Structures are given as structure tokens and as C-alpha cells.
Amino acid sequence: MATDAPYLAARGVSKSFFGNPVLRDVSIELYPGRIHALLGENGAGKSTLINLLSGAMPADRGTIEIDGNPVPRMSPAAAQAAGIAVVQQELSVTGSLSIAENIGLGSYPRRFGIIDYTELSARAGAAASLVGLHEPLSMPVGNLPLGRRQMVEIAKALYRKPRVLILDEPTSSLSASEARILTELLQKLKGEGVAILFISHRLPEVMALCQHVTILKDGVRTADRSIAGIDADGLVRLMVGRDPGDLFPHWTTARSRAKAIVIKGFSSGLIREADLEIKTGEVLGIGGLAGQGQEDLLLGLYGATPAETSAAEVNGNAGLPRSVSQANAMGIAYVPADRKREGLHISHPIITNLLLPGFARAAALRLRNRIKEGEIAKGLAAHFAIKGDLDRPAQALSGGNQQKVALAKWMPHQPQVLLLNDPTRGVDVETKREIYIMLRQFASDGKAVVLLSSDTPELVHLCDRVVVIREGRIVSELQRADLSEQAIVAAAVGAEPTVTAA
Amino acid sequence: ASDASAAAKCIKGDRKAPFTIGWANIYSVPTWMKQTQGTIEAEVEELKKQGLVDKLVVTDAQGDANVQIQQIQSMIDSDVDAIILIAGSSTAPARVVADACAKGIAIINFDSLVDSEDVTAKVNTDSNQWGDQAAKFLINAIGGKGKILVLNGPAGISVSDDRRKGANAALAANPDVKILAETNTAYNVAPAQEAVTSLLFANPEIDGILSLGGALSAGAILALDKQGRPMVPITGENARQFLELWKEKGLTSWATMQPNWLGAFSTYIAVQALQGKDIPAFVKVPLPIIDNSNIDQYLAKAGDFPADGYIYSPYDHALFDKMLAEQ
Amino acid sequence: MSGATTPAEQAAPPLYWQVQRRRNGDLFGLFAVVVVFLAAYGFLFPGFFTLPGFAKFTQSWFPLALVAMAQAILMLTGGISLAIGAMVSLGAVIAATTMAGPLGVGGGTAVVALAGLGIGAATGLIVVKLRLPAIVVTLAGSFIVGGAALLILPRPGGAVPMWLSDMLAGNTPVAFLILVVIVVLWKIYLATPLGLAIYAAGENPVGAYRSGIRVDRVLVSAYAISGLLSACAGLFVAAQTGSGDPVIGTAFTLNSIAAAVLGGIGFLGGQGSMRGALAGSLLLSLMISVMFFLGFTPVAQYVAQGLIIIGAVAIPQFRRKR
Amino acid sequence: MNSSTSAASFTRRASMVLRSRPFLTFATVLLVWAVASVMRPGFGAFGHLRYLVELASVIGLVAAGQTFVVIAGGIDLSIAAIVTVSAVSLPLLSIDADPTGLTAILATLVMTTFIGLGNGLGVAYLRVHPMIMTLAMATFLQGLLIIIAGGSAISSQNPLVAWLGNARPAGIPAGVFVWLGVSALVLLIMHATPLGTRIYAIGANPLASRLSGVPLQATTTVVYAISGFTAGLAGVLLLGMNGQGYVGIGDPYLLASIAAVVLGGTSILGGLGTYAGTMPGALLLVTITALITVVNASAGWRSILFGSLVLILLLLSGREKVRR
Ligand SMILES: Nc1ncnc2c1ncn2[C@@H]1O[C@H](COP(=O)(O)OP(=O)(O)OP(=O)(O)O)[C@@H](O)[C@H]1O
Numbered sequence A: 001m002a003t004d005a006p007y008l009a010a011r012g013v014s015k016s017f018f019g020n021p022v023l024r025d026v027s028i029e030l031y032p033g034r035i036h037a038l039l040g041e042n043g044a045g046k047s048t049l050i051n052l053l054s055g056a057m058p059a060d061r062g063t064i065e066i067d068g069n070p071v072p073r074m075s076p077a078a079a080q081a082a083g084i085a086v087v088q089q090e091l092s093v094t095g096s097l098s099i100a101e102n103i104g105l106g107s108y109p110r111r112f113g114i115i116d117y118t119e120l121s122a123r124a125g126a127a128a129s130l131v132g133l134h135e136p137l138s139m140p141v142g143n144l145p146l147g148r149r150q151m152v153e154i155a156k157a158l159y160r161k162p163r164v165l166i167l168d169e170p171t172s173s174l175s176a177s178e179a180r181i182l183t184e185l186l187q188k189l190k191g192e193g194v195a196i197l198f199i200s201h202r203l204p205e206v207m208a209l210c211q212h213v214t215i216l217k218d219g220v221r222t223a224d225r226s227i228a229g230i231d232a233d234g235l236v237r238l239m240v241g242r243d244p245g246d247l248f249p250h251w252t253t254a255r256s257r258a259k260a261i262v263i264k265g266f267s268s269g270l271i272r273e274a275d276l277e278i279k280t281g282e283v284l285g286i287g288g289l290a291g292q293g294q295e296d297l298l299l300g301l302y303g304a305t306p307a308e309t310s311a312a313e314v315n316g317n318a319g320l321p322r323s324v325s326q327a328n329a330m331g332i333a334y335v336p337a338d339r340k341r342e343g344l345h346i347s348h349p350i351i352t353n354l355l356l357p358g359f360a361r362a363a364a365l366r367l368r369n370r371i372k373e374g375e376i377a378k379g380l381a382a383h384f385a386i387k388g389d390l391d392r393p394a395q396a397l398s399g400g401n402q403q404k405v406a407l408a409k410w411m412p413h414q415p416q417v418l419l420l421n422d423p424t425r426g427v428d429v430e431t432k433r434e435i436y437i438m439l440r441q442f443a444s445d446g447k448a449v450v451l452l453s454s455d456t457p458e459l460v461h462l463c464d465r466v467v468v469i470r471e472g473r474i475v476s477e478l479q480r481a482d483l484s485e486q487a488i489v490a491a492a493v494g495a496e497p498t499v500t501a502a
Numbered sequence B: 001a002s003d004a005s006a007a008a009k010c011i012k013g014d015r016k017a018p019f020t021i022g023w024a025n026i027y028s029v030p031t032w033m034k035q036t037q038g039t040i041e042a043e044v045e046e047l048k049k050q051g052l053v054d055k056l057v058v059t060d061a062q063g064d065a066n067v068q069i070q071q072i073q074s075m076i077d078s079d080v081d082a083i084i085l086i087a088g089s090s091t092a093p094a095r096v097v098a099d100a101c102a103k104g105i106a107i108i109n110f111d112s113l114v115d116s117e118d119v120t121a122k123v124n125t126d127s128n129q130w131g132d133q134a135a136k137f138l139i140n141a142i143g144g145k146g147k148i149l150v151l152n153g154p155a156g157i158s159v160s161d162d163r164r165k166g167a168n169a170a171l172a173a174n175p176d177v178k179i180l181a182e183t184n185t186a187y188n189v190a191p192a193q194e195a196v197t198s199l200l201f202a203n204p205e206i207d208g209i210l211s212l213g214g215a216l217s218a219g220a221i222l223a224l225d226k227q228g229r230p231m232v233p234i235t236g237e238n239a240r241q242f243l244e245l246w247k248e249k250g251l252t253s254w255a256t257m258q259p260n261w262l263g264a265f266s267t268y269i270a271v272q273a274l275q276g277k278d279i280p281a282f283v284k285v286p287l288p289i290i291d292n293s294n295i296d297q298y299l300a301k302a303g304d305f306p307a308d309g310y311i312y313s314p315y316d317h318a319l320f321d322k323m324l325a326e327q
Numbered sequence C: 001m002s003g004a005t006t007p008a009e010q011a012a013p014p015l016y017w018q019v020q021r022r023r024n025g026d027l028f029g030l031f032a033v034v035v036v037f038l039a040a041y042g043f044l045f046p047g048f049f050t051l052p053g054f055a056k057f058t059q060s061w062f063p064l065a066l067v068a069m070a071q072a073i074l075m076l077t078g079g080i081s082l083a084i085g086a087m088v089s090l091g092a093v094i095a096a097t098t099m100a101g102p103l104g105v106g107g108g109t110a111v112v113a114l115a116g117l118g119i120g121a122a123t124g125l126i127v128v129k130l131r132l133p134a135i136v137v138t139l140a141g142s143f144i145v146g147g148a149a150l151l152i153l154p155r156p157g158g159a160v161p162m163w164l165s166d167m168l169a170g171n172t173p174v175a176f177l178i179l180v181v182i183v184v185l186w187k188i189y190l191a192t193p194l195g196l197a198i199y200a201a202g203e204n205p206v207g208a209y210r211s212g213i214r215v216d217r218v219l220v221s222a223y224a225i226s227g228l229l230s231a232c233a234g235l236f237v238a239a240q241t242g243s244g245d246p247v248i249g250t251a252f253t254l255n256s257i258a259a260a261v262l263g264g265i266g267f268l269g270g271q272g273s274m275r276g277a278l279a280g281s282l283l284l285s286l287m288i289s290v291m292f293f294l295g296f297t298p299v300a301q302y303v304a305q306g307l308i309i310i311g312a313v314a315i316p317q318f319r320r321k322r
Numbered sequence D: 001m002n003s004s005t006s007a008a009s010f011t012r013r014a015s016m017v018l019r020s021r022p023f024l025t026f027a028t029v030l031l032v033w034a035v036a037s038v039m040r041p042g043f044g045a046f047g048h049l050r051y052l053v054e055l056a057s058v059i060g061l062v063a064a065g066q067t068f069v070v071i072a073g074g075i076d077l078s079i080a081a082i083v084t085v086s087a088v089s090l091p092l093l094s095i096d097a098d099p100t101g102l103t104a105i106l107a108t109l110v111m112t113t114f115i116g117l118g119n120g121l122g123v124a125y126l127r128v129h130p131m132i133m134t135l136a137m138a139t140f141l142q143g144l145l146i147i148i149a150g151g152s153a154i155s156s157q158n159p160l161v162a163w164l165g166n167a168r169p170a171g172i173p174a175g176v177f178v179w180l181g182v183s184a185l186v187l188l189i190m191h192a193t194p195l196g197t198r199i200y201a202i203g204a205n206p207l208a209s210r211l212s213g214v215p216l217q218a219t220t221t222v223v224y225a226i227s228g229f230t231a232g233l234a235g236v237l238l239l240g241m242n243g244q245g246y247v248g249i250g251d252p253y254l255l256a257s258i259a260a261v262v263l264g265g266t267s268i269l270g271g272l273g274t275y276a277g278t279m280p281g282a283l284l285l286v287t288i289t290a291l292i293t294v295v296n297a298s299a300g301w302r303s304i305l306f307g308s309l310v311l312i313l314l315l316l317s318g319r320e321k322v323r324r
């Protein structure tokens, strides 16, 4: 701990993509035994900085130093050799390989040039149990839900017994209990003298875990200081450059007696025999541990996976939609959690993404009207504060802005029911705030909003009502007055309401 | 039906009429093949009436010589009495054919021949002679000197190579005949037309076209016609389209043929051999010649043949017997 | 041979075999179809169960099995090759022109192997370093390689020593044993870091690169191995037929793709397994013999072939949906 | 209104066009034409270039459907068989009552469209991989050809087909007009209709498209039907140009169509590309083929030269991609 040189440092690095500067003269130093937070809005350049630190990309200017010595040509292999491990924001796991093979990827134990599966089993098993990954090591990672894959990614970093551990939004797809395991683990590693760099948009986590913070704004370092003596509001101020308001909006219920959706004896995927009524003007929260069937409920309602029900009514029509197009016609829209895979066409321009639901339902051979399309898209972009040229591919947008596109594209069709699957995953605070305001606005416009969220505070602060799902069944329904994080977690893990410590 | 105690090669064991004949086709879809199969089927019908054949087993290797090997193996496994074969490659089926021969099965190989002595008989026209006669006609037709194009069949195939080699002697003997360019294409109209068109533009003066088979000649005529170039002497094969264009454009031409009835003839030979007759190892079929003197006879029958097919000369058992006797 | 298997076995204990077992899971449908066809073949042609019968059948299957593997490796990396057929032809003509000469069988085999590895690696380098689409690079490659085969042997000919033909394509299942050895070697390769990385590099190249894998090296190696396998298929075809033919391989290009896709190898990289590709090639090969013994006419063969291929893919799909 | 900004946007657009893949491919074609004309004077003759464009129109038509299919994330390996079926069966579908021959053409196109539709249904509803489905379809069609080929004892002289294959209104081959017409339609559908957008969408991300309400199965089916249609049209044109259809007439067009699509910059993985690139791609292919034909060399060397030229020209027109 007493070394004066940081384990890993960037000195005055700059990077631009196609002439757009993303990082300008940024420095950062990672010391052993310290958890260092890297904060910034979506698109501030955090992931890019990490890519430079880990050799995944070369810097345009500036140097990377290991133990105080500049490294002329940094590469992932060189970083690995120096004990630097990265948990990427974009998962780097391979679906067709087993958990163990993923964990060991890039540094397998060998005997006679051949992977030593016995050794791999032992070492990968140890790394997996550190993060609470108890699935069989031979299971293909493709069979795991997103949150568990993230744990594989973390185990992969730990497997290398790193001196420097860099984590890019590791918690964004983790459930509360998984996140807790991770926090405890990081504390332990810190105690062992590992240098840790931690990126998250969840400020309470950062406040609890980190000792030092570096803040980026538009690619420029705006702060590099100890976290002691600063509160969450202070951090937000440094990130966005002005005073933050409250994260959650104040609202009064707009719930009416009219029912948007009624289902009885609904089964789809993991969901068994669910009964549910969704009223217009309400935000209905859906909670539970990850992977209990919450997503199947939304997809079943949306006609995207086959569902059975004994009785159903949607916006006055009997029966459930049997296909996505039918669901759209009935006024249901769905915003998926996994933006890149399910929500957007990232290689296509932002404008076509925004207009796709319109194209999906328009007469196939009617001529397009580019001028009108441009106006609609510009209107949406303005309303949702999506900045920049709409002809760029959606890839070029930061995560939060991508999420806004995924939401905005439904607006021209005035959906009566919005099914939202974790809409704030990986989104920065400012954008979160905007999205929260929109959600409540939708409800007060008389729409029904179904909000599936892994972020329990969202459920507590935004919802008129929350249903909790466990093992495919609705186990609890909490009204606004009864909502609290403890109550939701207790219902999720199946504890008696009084026994809140689960 | 007599005991097949080995007058002809390969045949062994207790092979009694009625026989099962296997027809190992390389590819049954092209029209030439379909016409050939027609002659085989007609022959089999006739032999069935005589109580000599009871079954024709047909395989189609879909153009793949490796599949043909597998199918011949299956014919051996099911112990047919004779195999009639157009080889997909002049080398590939050699071993499996030898295996069949060792098992006592009569092998009659026609059209595309296999480099193996372990067959009962090979039945074919002479490809070298084909090239030679075509070249001589053309050299003669252009008066012993001039610039010509040579249109070959696909590269890497024995038949097209043999025909081309056959033309060498005559061409060497006439140094005033200059070859402007050569092509290798499938024996089809479209690729020949494309190639000849490009060659016409690259070579303003052309006196004749030595086309060595299939429908290449038709493609060449279409190219000349479409680009408004004068017709020149062309050699060719008995493709109906070529013969019709020849007449229509008033050409001086020459064509020979690979008669489709080689199939019927081979079937006939197979049964003869199985019955104990002595069969020569190579049955050479003379090349029928079509020229301006007899083209009308062929065109008179055109309606009996597919539009994209080949107008072959008439045949019957008497002709077969005569050819066998002449060997 | 037991010497070759030892390292894989050492890598074996539980985890290795568990991983292998799970990879079988997806292929149940195809395996079932293949078993039905094998049973049908055995029933229609009892001679299949004799040693020569088995030997002959596996000899027909062998080259297709090799090219299916060659194609599958590339498709696992997210690539594809349209030059497989030309490589087979080249392997065949090299074998037929060298083996009977002073180089002998050993030298000829070495030349074939080197040509396969070298051309494969060169193709890989062009695809990887110049970032050109594999499908056009290999299409161009098929003309270049096919042209080279024609230069070496302008018409069918050449010779392969008799004893080699008798050994590989005689009445003993040597070809099958060689296939077993090749599969074992492939399993060993897959148990090396370079081999297993094919999956990572094919499915998620960026992720693989960031995990410290030298993706370029993995891809070029895969292309080299693919070239080697295709050229060896050519060597076998030459031995099987006793001589060389410069266009013998043409049909293998599409057949290798059909076998691989039938075996569940995806187009996008990283999906599927070699046992699937082998099962796919086996099905294609079995189909030909089974249809013969069922006495199908050519028209029926074409129709049945189409239906079997579609069915083998569609039926397992429906089973999974239930 | 504001002339300086509109001029700026014009230069921006112009530079975009100049650096676009279709333009680069087109420039490559012109370059090859220029070089070849200098080296072989006859090559650059108007008549020859006109013939090359006429030949390209057949590849261009086949590749139009292939472009749609590839953009939609699939591939059509049945194209060669469809072209053949079209050229071979048209004479069989002729009706004596119609002296123009139009009904036979329409009947043929309806038939090939239905064949394509069959591909689409298999891919969309049976979820058979496109390669497998279309390969199996090609196999079916071979069976069909055995039945119908050679069945036309009477060669039907269809005047409209003959006109399409041989006439040169205004000095330009009729086939080229057909190609231009189809190209305009294809570009319109691709870039100016919701259907086109849906096709790009399902190719780039089928799952996201489905969740956005794009009728995945219907769109997939339509795409293969279009491919059947354009292949059928190419067959009609080929029949006219050669005076006679025959089995195997379509064979060269399978790889040619794929090569034209990829040379034109369309991603073989789907979702990106345009027919505007495929068009010069088709021209490039026939140009290289013609170039190789006039070179005096053995078959082996010509084949090697052809492959090398494709590779080199791919480098030229594909440079944009490398820079990324
Ligand atoms: N490969 C790339 N090509 C082009 N632009 C890129 C690329 N990678 C990142 N960018 C751009 O660089 C900027 C910074 O991106 P980066 O991923 O570093 O942001 P971030 O701070 O990690 O954001 P988030 O919180 O959303 O993860 C963004 O505007 C992004 O669009």
C-alpha cells in the first residue's frame, strides 16, 4: 500500500472518434487498496477511458503507465500480463461456451499445450463461488439470464487474480442481492490491496463503496478528489454542471376506475395462472428477484410469446393479442430492457429507429414522405431531448439516449398501455429524472404504464401499485401506501413481512 | 438364356435372364441425358418383351462423380447383372468399376469413358477423330488459310481435351490457319454466345469457327447474327437449334454427333454379353456426318426432338448387330 | 493412436465431459434422424454390417465428412468458404502428380498438406488483415485455386500408388479409422486455447479481443486448418480413384455448406458443433444409398432429398417449440 | 433560400456520393473499361460495351432479388434453378390464342413468384435456415426439370420474348430497358416505401423488428417471392437472348448474383447495403469475364487471372470498408 507509484495511471490522454473528441487531456491514477469511482453522464467518455487503460484501444495522445513506467504499446494481452482485469460494460462472454470456459478465456491453465480442465474447474469454480455463481460450471453461458452473465463476467475478471480491477457498470443488470454480494466482494479485495476502478450510475452504491472519485463531463475531467466530504447532490452537480433537483418527481395519482387490461388465469413462459387488472392512469410496478418470470408476463401481454388465459380484456377488446402487430393495433407498446439486442437497430440511423413502428404498420407500398418523416422525428427528438444529427446510426448514441429513442418511437402511435422493461438500466441520473417525469406524465395523460424494474427505489417512488412475482406467480400486491424497499424485497424473497432481513 | 460362362470380360457367376440392368447416369437433368435415357428405356422395354430384362435401376449422381462412385457401389451391393455407365470423370470411377468387374457384373461404359481396362466393353465414337474431321472440314472451307476461333468444351474434361488434341495434326499441317483465340465453356448456347461476342469485338477479322461440340455452334451463330457480322464456316454437333440456325442463315457447315442411341446400344450390348456373346473391348461407333448435302433429312425430323435437344440419326437392332460385327 | 488420445483424456475428468455432454443436447433431433436412416440402410442392405460393406460406405462418406468439417470450422469463426471444392481438386491433382514420382507417398502427402495449410492461411490473412468479406474472397480464391489445379493437371490423369488406394479404399475400414483420428485431433485442438477461442472469436470478436485473445491468429489458424482438411479430402479422393481429376471437387462446395448448416452450424459464428456438421454430412451421404435401395426414380430422388433436408431442420424446430 | 448553406449541403452530399460504395464500384467499372479499351481497341467499341450492359442486365435482374434477400438477412441458393425453370417452361405455358406471347410471360412470372413464395414460407414459418430451404428448393426444381425438360417438342416462338431478347429500340437493347425499369422499381421499394424499411429492419435485427411490430414472417415471405419474380424475369430475358432455353441456362447466375451483391457493398450478414451498389457490381462481373475471354492464355491461367482480378477490384471498390 505504501508504494508511491500508482499501479495503473493515464496521463493526459485524449481520444476522438471520426474527429469527435471523446476524451480531452484526461488523467487518472489507480492506487492499491482503494476503490476509485469514475462518474459521468451517459457518453461522458467513461468506457472509452477504460478501453485506453486496458489496451483495448490506443490513445491518440497521452500515456498509460503501469507502476509508474509508461507503456509504449498497450494491448489487452499486455494489460493482462500486468494484472489488469476489466469487467466490460458490453459483455464479452461467449454464449456457446460453458461458464468455466468463459471464466478462463484468454488465460487457460495448460498442460502439454492443452487446457487443463481439472485445474480450470478448480480455479473457475473458486472465482464463481466468490461472486455467488452456483450454476454448474459446464452450463453454456447462453442459457443464463442477463444478470447471471454479468456475474460470469465479474468472475472472469477475478479468475485472473488481478492487481487492478476495473468494473464498468457492473451492477446495472444485477438484482439487489447480487449487487450486495459484489459490494462485499469489492470491500474484501480492497482489503487485499487490489486497486479498483468502479463505474456506476447508482450514486448510493458509489457513496457507500468508494473512497476516491474522478468525474468526467463531455470528455474533460471536472473533479478528482476524495469522496469524503461530498454528498450525492454534490456529485451530481459535478457531473451535470448545475444544481440537481429531486431524482423522483412529485405526483398525485391519476388512476381511474377504467380497466386497460384484465387477465385471469394467465400463463406464459414461467408465469402460471396470474390474475391481474391494470387501470388506466396508473403506473403498475412489477418487482421480484431477477428471472422469476416478470419478463414473460410483459412479453405474453404483448403477444410476443405464446400465452394462455381463461379470460382477458385489452382496452375493451376481448382476448389477448396473438402477435405483436395485433398488440400494437390494440394500443400496447413494449420497450425492452436489452436496448442493443431487442430495442434498437443500432446500425441504422436514429431517424429510422424512431419511425420504425410507423413503417411496421403503414401500407407496405405507399410512398414515404421524407419531409413529414423528418418533422415527426424532429418533434420526437425535441420532446425527448435527443441531441444531434438524426441520420447518425443509433450506435453513436450513448446508452441513455438510446433508451430515449426506444421509448420515443412509440409516441406517434399514442399507445394506451406502455409495457416498460427496466427502462433506466445503465442510464445516468439526469436522463433517469427525465424518464421518471415522462412516466408520470404518461399516467396522468390516462395511459396505463407497467414498469418492470430491477431498481427497487423506482418501484417505491413512482408506482401507484406494485405486484411482486416469485417463481412465476404473483405473490404480493402492494398499494402505494404500503410501498417500501423492505416490503418489496421481503415479498420477493418470500419472507414474512416482519422478517425484513433476508 | 444361356449361362454366362465368360465369353465377355467381367461377367461371372450365375447370371440368367431376365436380367437386372443398372443405369448409372451422371446427371439426368440435361436434355442430351434425358434423350439418351429415353433410348435406354425404349430398349429395355423391347428387351423386356423378349423376356431378357426384368428391371432397369436408374441412378442420378447429380453431376457429382463422388456420388456416382457411391451409387455404383450400391449397384454392386444389390448385385445387378449389368451396369451401363456414363462416367462423371474419366478417372474417378476406375476403382469402383474394377470392383464391379471383379464381382462378375457386366460393365458397359459409353460416351464419357473411364480409364480402366476392367470393363466388359466401352462404346463410343472417337473423340480424336471428331476433332480431326472438324478441323479438316473447316480448313478446307476457309481455303486453307485464315483466322479462326476455337470453341472448346469445359476445361479439365477428357472429352473436350481429346477433341481439341484431335484437331492438332490438321492445324499444324496448315500453318496459314491462325488461331486468334480459344475458349473453354460448358457445352451450352449462352456462355458460347457471350464469349464469341467479346472475341468478335476484340478480333475484327474472323474467317471461321472451329466449334467442338454441344450447342457451342448455335451460340456462335447467334453472336455473329446479333452483332451484324457476316456468317463464316462453323463446325458443330447435331443440336437442333444449331441445325435450324444453319439452315436459316444459309451457312456452310459441318456437324457430327454423339448419338443418343449409344445408350440403347450399350443396353443391347450388355444383354448380348450376359447371354454369352463375345463382345469386343472397344466398340467404336462411326461418327455420322451432317453437312449441307443431308441437313434437310435431319431437319425434316426436327419436330420429333426437343427444341433444346439433339437430332440423332435413326437406329435399330440391325444397325447394332452390324456395328458389332464390323469391329 | 493411443498416444494421440492421451492428452485429451488427461484433460478429461468431470468438467470436460460435462461440457461435452451438454453440447450434445441441441442435436438430439438430427441424431435421431441419422439413426433412423442408419437403421433403414442396415435393414435394406444387410451387407452394411460386414466389414467390407461398412468400409465401402464409410469411404463414400469420408471426403464429404472432411469438407463438412472444413466448412464448419470457418462458419464457426463467422466466415465461409466457396473455395472448398477447388481445394479438393487441387489436393487430388497434387497427390496424383507427386506420389507416383520421386517424392513418393510421404513427400506427396507433405506437399498436399503444405499446399492446404498455405493456401488456407493466405486466404485467412486476406480476409482478416484486409477486412474483406470472406464469401467473395473465397469465391475469387476458388477460381485461382481451380486454375492452379488445371495448370498442374489439364485433364484427368496422373496416378496414385496402388497400395495406397488399396489401403484407403479397399475392403478394410481404414478411412473410418482415419476419420476417428481426425475427430480426436479436432477434439484435442478444441481443447487447446487456440482451438476453443474459435467459438469466442466467431461469436463475439470484440469481447474475445478484450479478453486477451489474439483473434487474428485464431482466425488465420482456422482458415489454415480448413484448407488442410479440404486438401486432404482431395488426397483421399485421388487415392479412392487411383488418379487425379482437376475438377473432381466442384460439388463439394455447396455440399459442405449444406452438411454444416444441416448440422446446426450457424451463419453468424460461434453457433453449432463439429459433431453436428459430421452428422449432417452423414445424413447427406446415407440419403443417397437409402434412396437407391428404396428404388427411387431420379425424380423421386430429387423430391425426397429436398423433403429430407427440410424435414431434418424443421422437425426438430417444432419439437423444441412444444 | 440561403444559397451558401444550400451550396455547403450540396458539396457535403456530393462528397458523400463520391465516397459511397456504389459510386466507387461504378468508378471501378469505368476504370476497367478505359484501361481495357486502350489495351484491346475492340473492347471499348460502343457495340461491345452495349453488349456488356445487356449481359449485365440479366445478372442485374437476378441480383435484384438476391439483394433484397441478402439485405433481409437471408440468401437464395435456388436462383439458378428458378432462372432455368423460367426459361425452360415458358414455351410450355404458351397459349395459341394469344399471339403477343404476353400471357405466357405472365404465367411464367406468376409461377416463379410462387416458387419464391414457397422459399419464403419455409424460411418464415417452418423456420428452416434460408440456405437449407433454398438449396432444398433447388433440388425440388431439378426434379421438376427432369419432368418438363425436353418436353417441348415444338419450340414455341414467342414474339414478345424474342423482342425482349433481341430488339434494340433507340439503339439500346430491350433487356437493358427492362433492367432499368426493374431497377427503378427496386430502388423505389427499397428506399421509398415502408416495405423497404421493414426489409432492412428484419435484416439488421429480426428480434427488435418483431418487437417493434414489423410483420417478420410476412416480410420474409415477400422478400423471397420478389427474388422468385426477378429470377423468373431474368429467365425470360435469357430465353429471348439465346433463342432457346435449356437445362443449365441459369447455372452461372447463382454465384454471379451473390458476387454482384457483395461487390456492390451489401453486407452478406444483412441489414446494410443497396441495389445501387449491386448494379455496378453486375457490370463489373461481366466486364471481368469479357476481359478474361479475350486474353490469350490456357484455361488454368484464365481462371487464375479472373480470380485475381475479382480480388484486386474488390480491394479497390471495397477500400471504404477497410478504412473503418
Ligand atoms: N467505437 C466508437 N465509435 C464512435 N463513437 C464512439 C465509439 N465508442 C464510443 N463512442 C462515442 O464516444 C462517446 C463516449 O462514449 P463512452 O462509451 O465512453 O461513454 P460512457 O461515459 O461510457 O457512457 P455510458 O454511461 O452510457 O456508458 C459517446 O458519445 C459515444 O457515442
Ligand SMILES: Nc1ncnc2c1ncn2[C@@H]1O[C@H](COP(=O)(O)OP(=O)(O)OP(=O)(O)O)[C@@H](O)[C@H]1O
Pocket (backbone or CB within 6 Å): A303, A304, A305, A306, A322, A323, A324, A325, D207, D210, D214, D215, D216, D217, D218, D219
Ligand atoms: N425470434 C423468435 N424467437 C422465438 N419465437 C418466435 C420468434 N419470432 C416469432 N416467434 C414465434 O412465432 C410465432 C408467430 O409470431 P408473430 O405472429 O408474432 O409473428 P409476426 O411477425 O407478427 O408474423 P406475421 O408475418 O404473420 O404478421 C409466435 O408464436 C412466436 O412465439
Ligand SMILES: [Mg+2]
Pocket (backbone or CB within 6 Å): A046, A047, A048, A089, A168
Ligand atoms: Mg459506458
Ligand SMILES: [Mg+2]
Pocket (backbone or CB within 6 Å): A042, A089, A169, A399, A400, A426, A427
Ligand atoms: Mg451506460
